[in-house]
Amino acid sequence: MSSTATSSAAAHPPAPEVSVVIPCLNEADTIEIVIREARQALDRAGIAGEIVVGDNGSTDGSRELARAAGARVVAVPAPGYGSALMGGIAASHGRFIMMGDADASYDFGAIPDFVAELRAGNALVMGCRLPSGGGRVMSGAMPFLHRWWGNPMFSWMVRHWFGSPIHDVYCGLRGFTRELYEELELRCTGMEFATEMVIKSALSQARTAEVAITLRPDQRRTRAPHLRTFRDGWRTLRFFLLYSPRWLFLLPGALFVLQATRLRCRVRESTAPSST
Secondary structure: OOHHHHHHHHHOOOOOOEEEEEEEOOOOOOHHHHHHHHHHHHHHOOOOEEEEEEEOOOOOOHHHHHHHOOOEEEEOOOOOHHHHHHHHHHOOOOOEEEEOOOOOOEOHHHHHHHHHHHHOOOOEEEEEOOHHHOOEEOOOOOOHHHHHHHHHHHHHHHHHHHOOOOOOOOOOOEEEEHHHHHHHOOOOOOOHHHHHHHHHHHHOOOOEEEEEOEEOOOOOOOOOOOOOHHHHHHHHHHHHHHOOHHHHHHHHHHHHHHHHHHHHHHHHHHHOOOOO
């Protein structure tokens, strides 16, 4: 190979197969842990990959720690979980994209299992933390309402309303093809980004698989999680209803008809001639 060809290859290395994208907002406690786990998983499996951190304005040194750990950091000025991910994905180069949270609750060592499913032809590969899909939630890893009510309820809804085969709609560890991502044209900038991806994938009949994973307790110590149970739960329900007109209009319409029928019956009873 000529020196010109060698220098050209060095200047333009081949695109990675996998881009691991991590949203970040003041994650100094754990950002190095997840980057190290992701890099070790890629190297151990011989996967050509990059790690991209979509930083949402951290002020605690997270960006510097991420760079020192070997990640490429992309500044994302627009606030929100979805915004941070979209900014990181836009700056990534992999054919496959893995996304995962920065709180070290997910085991990035499972990345090769997701990549195997993507290589097998699946467009979306969801992690599943819940036993209904073969996963495991360690003690203290998930709030009670999320574990026993919110997540199972929304996961049931996405299976029955939209025909998705998944059991853990909120799981933040997932992989997908760049082609699917571009086709979906995701718009949600907040936590709804995760459910928007699942619903639109189901509506487009994208081939979907699940990988059972273990959820560990959040390893952050200096700040609380970003998730807000009732606010984000309401946003998720609203999003479900907007994408399922049958449930948005049919059920309220049926209740309206039922109430109108009852009212009509009462009017008839009140105006009927009394027997003598």
